[in-house]
Amino acid sequence: MSDTPQWVLDKIAEVKAQGSTELDLSAPEIDGGDLTIIPPEVFELDFLTSLEICRHKIQFIPSEIAQLENLTTFHLSGNKIKKIPVILCHLSNLQELYLYDNQITEIPVTIKQLSHINIIDLHNNNINDFSNLSELISLRQLYLGMNRINLIPPSIGKLKGLVVLELLINNIAVIPSEICHLKSLEILSLDSNLLSELPEAIKDLSKLMQLTLSRNRIKEIPACIFQLKELRLLSLSSNEISQIPKDICKLEKLEKLILKGSTNVVYPRDYSWRINVSKNDENPIEIPPPEVVDQGLESIRNYYKQIREEGITKLYEAKLLIVGEAGAGKTTLANKILDQHYELQPEDTTHGIDIHEYIFPYQDHDFRVNIWDFGGQEIYHATHRFFLTERSVYILVADERKEDTDFDYWLNIIQLLGKKSPVIVLLNEKLGRKRKINESALRGQFPNLKEIISLDLSKSEEIPKLVNKIQAYLQTLDHIGDPLPKTWTNLRTFLETDGRNHITLQEYIDLCDDFGFKENTDKLSLSQYLHDLGIVLHFQDDPLLNKTVILSPEWATDAVYQILDHPEIIENYGTFSRKDLQLISINTAFDNMHDEVLQLMIKFKLCYRITETANIYISPQLLNPQQPKYGWRKSNNLIAEYRYDFMPKGIVSQFIVEMNRLIKDQNLVWRSGIILHKDNTDAEVIENLAQRKITIRVRGDHKQNLLTVIFHELDKIHDSYHGLQVDKLIPCNCTECKPKPNPELFPFADIKWAISKHQPTLQCRRSFELVKVQGLIDEIYDPSTNLPPPIPNTEFLGDERIIIKDSTVNITPKAVTEPKPESPISNDATPKLPVVLTSSFAMGYLFALVAVVILVAASVLHPISLAIALIGITMLYVLIGVFTLRAADQTKDESMVQLVTIVLQQLPVLGNVVSAIRGIANKGN
Ligand SMILES: Nc1nc2c(ncn2[C@@H]2O[C@H](COP(=O)(O)OP(=O)(O)OP(=O)(O)O)[C@@H](O)[C@H]2O)c(=O)[nH]1
Ligand SMILES: [Mg+2]
Structure with missing residues (x-):
């Protein structure tokens, strides 16, 4: 009697009854199917043109496949196939062959007999050589992502009809120049390889529309790319690119330039998360300034247009941040940098942040430094993420006498927010007291830690050396000397002389117009650039705050911090009303700006309005530190x-x-x-x-x-x-x-x-x-x-080829037939033993097994006793298992023999042996 499951026989009967030429026996879920062989009855259906048996456990393709000589589509993805048999190549009518998600290592030389083949999909296998595909001149789409390919054979040039070539997630370091013969190529995916350059010949791919090169080792965008006139999409995220050259403007048809992140990454298949692209996958781009690049392709084009039309100037300006615990000596240091002869005196604690302007001469220019002196109190730490910016120099001041500095915390937060910004640790030896810190460990952990300097700020003779060092680090920042359009620096100089604390967005835009800006994206790029350098504050992503450009950041931070520092508000555990703000009368400069200040605090996530009351706000970092008492039922959580x-x-x-x-x-x-x-x-x-x-x-x-x-x-x-x-x-x-x-x-x-x-x-x-x-x-x-799922399950493929799948699936472009979802296969029909048996009893069984083997090895037991003991233990276990299954009524239709097999299969060690024997028996059939 045949072992073929009834649902397969039913499907076959249905196909015959309907006179259909397509048979789909796929399982809906990965590994969900239980077929270990292609059911023999299938081979009788010699009229089939399409056969799909995906997501089962099939290990080989038998020779009977040759009987299906009318097949044009053969889809066997998601199985356990190791070999493409030569006999498969006899299917001379085959046009589409899908064998992805298998374990194939080789492509047979006879594959060239598939003279009508259009699509071959072999992604996610173990292939390292695909030169045998080179004779398939009818091939249009070739998918070989996620294999072990380290070499593209020069013979690839013979595949002249190829439209899609996908080779992502391999180990390819070199592209042969023969690729230039693929004149029909429209999509070339090479992400996650080892490429550092491309051959000049790429320029001849005159129809190429999509080139993806994310996650490689490219330092410079190869010039040949700029000659691909048809290019619509270029993906380069997570490389080492520091400059987008002006030639990018030559790609007139380019619609999408992806330089960071996974959003909008487009693949012929849903690889997005196999390669684990995250939105932090960036490039260290310096030119154009990152603020321009962040605004997108149009903004980059405008930047170069402005430079072309107006010429360039260079910017010598940077931010110096002084951080550390309260009373460490930050303000004293800031004063010493501003005036090296500054006499030490009792300083008031800094409320919020004090910002000072400091200028020193550099290469015939004034180098301008915005010194941000942070108040050290704990309450201010929550806002650090808004002000600890990248592309700055940091000084962490530690009071040697108090020894209260948590170096680990500070260096971590600077590394997280300041990224590669250099850090100087200043051990302030107040009253000459010194402490040993584990310098080499800190340097090993934090590569941006450049210097650890011990110094007594009261000794004036030590200051010039320190200031020289700080200046040197400021000069090494990557953006120093960046070329900028002249309009940018002209407007920046004008804003500096404007005495207002804040202006409306409209006023800012009008000013930009007066200075000759044409595109809105340029105006916003500039405000973002100035925001990042600490010159203005403009929170473009906040609907209320984006209407104001704050020309004096100090004014804004003062306002916020004066509220948080207010003794009454601290005493009220952070609760205050809008009226209180007027009473506090923090600063006359805030009159009529209370709403904006409150919004700024909400933006900084420093307070919220209690919903049920009109105007009461709470600042959570001032709340009672004590956890209140409340009951919590622990069950069913x-x-x-x-x-x-x-x-x-x-x-x-x-x-x-x-x-x-x-x-x-x-x-x-x-x-x-x-x-x-x-x-x-x-x-x-x-x-x-x-x-x-x-x-x-x-x-x-x-x-x-x-x-x-x-x-x-x-x-x-x-x-x-x-x-x-x-x-x-x-x-x-x-x-x-x-x-x-x-x-x-x-x-x-x-x-x-x-x-x-x-x-x-x-x-x-x-x-x-x-x-x-x-x-x-x-x-x-x-x-x-309606929130996005924790794992994305949809991908958008350029020209509205939308791919929607459950989170565990493969994707198919338009041209490829989608496997039909419904299938009568149940997910897992095998009855399961209770956990108690599979866990503790299984462990007991294993333990007994090991104990008996040790006893034999120690010659305490005779080998014959070993066999008897093993059989005895196994029989006992099997009996318990069989009776448990019967008692649970899971298996009323199973015979005793079947029940024994089920239990045996769930035993450790023996289970594998039984499965293997069954597999061999099935193959034999
Ligand atoms: N003798 C001596 N006193 C110092 C030194 N550095 C700072 N002080 C004194 O220590 C006190 C605190 O210094 P500040 O510079 O205000 O400390 P801070 O880090 O700005 O403190 P916060 O603003 O509260 O975070 C002041 O009275 C300084 O005069 C030093 O090197 N030697
Ligand atoms: Mg201070």
């Missing part, structure tokens, strides 16, 4: 966690501001935590700075929904710190963990990795149960929130 390599201060206070609309009881919000309430559901979110983690517990009717919202908000905050290393952990939902208040947690990175590897399950470390990856995601994500 949804648990999650974030763990940080380095945890910046203020994440939870920003979160509180963002989520304030879900606060039901203001008494249940404290400095490091919050209780949220939504639709009969509560969530507790608590920050633990010492352990560098945030823990989340959710209980109630709509746990997934609330957790989806919490994840979304926290992820948004994390994203605002580009490069923050944080892992999200989500709960295991195996039968043992699910009811527990402390389930096993899976790092989200593992989930992504499992999906990229087509691994449908992960093993719980506690119960050893296999849990479905998709099930883990479903547990934490509620699509009804």
Whole structure:
């Protein structure tokens, strides 16, 4: 009797009855299918033109395949095929061959017999040589991503009809010049390889519309690219490119230039997350200035147009940031830089930030430095992320006497926010006191730490040397001497002389017009550039704040900090009313600007308005540090966690501001935590700075929904710190963990990795149960929130070829037939033993096995006793298993023999042997 499952026989009968020439036996989910061979009945259907059997466990293609001589489409992706048999090449009518997501290592030489082949998709296999494909002159699309290719054969030039060539995620270091013969090529994907240059011959690909080269080692955009007149999309993110040359303007048809991030990355297949592109994948671009580049391709084109029309000037201006704990000597240092003969005196503590202008001569120019002297008190730390900018020089001042400086925290936050900006540590030996710090360890950990200087600021003779060093580091900043259009520097000089603290966006735009700016993108690029250099403040992404350009950053920071520093507000644990602001009368300069100041604070996530009252605000970092007492039922919670390599201060206070609309009881919000309430559901979110983690517990009717919202908000905050290393952990939902208040947690990175590897399950470390990856995601994500899923499942392919899939799937461009989703295969029909048996009993079985072997080895037992003991242990286990299955009524239709096989298959060691024997038996059939 045939072993072919009934559902296959039914499908075949249906095809015959309908007179269809297409048969699809694919499983809906990866590894979801249970076929280990192509059912023999299929080979009787010699009228088939299309056969699809995807996502099963098929290991080989039998010779009977040659009987299907009418096949034009053969789709066997997502199986376990190791070899393309020669016999397959006899299918001379074949036009489309899909064998992706298999384990193929070689392409047979006979493949050249497929003289009508149009599409070959072999992505995600183990192929390293594809030269045998070179004779297939009818080939239009070739997909070879995710293989082990390190060489493109020169014979590739013979594939003259090729339209799509996809070779991403391989180890290719060189492209042969013969590629220039591919005159029909429109899409060339070479991301995630080892390329540092391209052959000049690329310029001859006159039809090329899409060239993707992200994640390679390119330092300079190869000049030949600028001759590809038809190019619409060029992707270069995550390379080492520092300059976009003006020749980019020659690519008139270019619509998209991708220089960082994964958004809009376009692939013929959905690789986006197999290659794990993140939005932080950038290039170290200096020219044009990053603010111009960030505004997009049009802005880059305008920048060069302006330079062409008006000529250039150079900018010698930079920001020097002095940070450290309160009383360390920052203000004293700032004063010493401004005037080396400055006499030390008792200084008032700095409120917020003091900004000073400092000018020194440099190469016949004035080099202008904006010194930002930060108040050291803890309360100011939460706003650091707005002001600790890139492309600046940092001085971390540490008081040697107090020894209170947390070098790890400061150097980490500077590295996170200042990126490659050089850092000088100044050990201020007040009263000549010195301390040893572990200099080499710090230097190893923080490559941007340039100098550690010990010095007593009261000794004037040591100051000139220090100031010279600071000047030298300022001069080495990459943007110094950047060419800028003349209009930019003219307007910058004008703004400097403008006495106003702030102007409206319209006034700024009018000024730009007066100075000859033509494009709006240029005006915004300039305000962003000045914002980054600390010259103005313009928050372009905030709907209220973007209407004001703050010409005096100090004015704005003073306003904010005077509120936070106010004793009454501190005493009220951060609660204040709009009226209080007038009473405080922080500074007459703020009159009529209270709304803007409040909005600035909300923008900085420093306060929120209590929803139920009209004008009461709360600043969460001033809240009571004491966690309030409240009851929390621990059963049936949804648990999650974030763990940080380095945890910046203020994440939870920003979160509180963002989520304030879900606060039901203001008494249940404290400095490091919050209780949220939504639709009969509560969530507790608590920050633990010492352990560098945030823990989340959710209980109630709509746990997934609330957790989806919490994840979304926290992820948004994390994203605002580009490069923050944080892992999200989500709960295991195996039968043992699910009811527990402390389930096993899976790092989200593992989930992504499992999906990229087509691994449908992960093993719980506690119960050893296999849990479905998709099930883990479903547990934490509620699509009804309309928030983006934790793992993107849609990709947009240029000319509206939209690809929509579940998160574990492959993608097919328009030309390729999409596998039909529905299939009668159940996901996993095999009855499962209870976890107790598969975990603890299995362990017991293994233990007994090892014990018996040791006893034999030690000659305590005779080898015959070993055999008897093994059989005895196994039989005992099998009996228990069989009776358990019967008792659970999972298997009323199974015979005793089948039940024994099922139990044996779930035993460690023996299970593998039984499966192997079954596999061989099936092959034999
Ligand atoms: N003797 C001596 N006193 C110093 C030295 N550096 C700073 N001081 C004194 O230490 C006190 C605090 O110095 P500041 O420069 O105000 O410290 P700060 O880091 O700006 O402090 P905050 O603004 O509160 O963050 C002042 O009274 C200084 O005069 C030093 O090198 N030697
Ligand atoms: Mg100070």
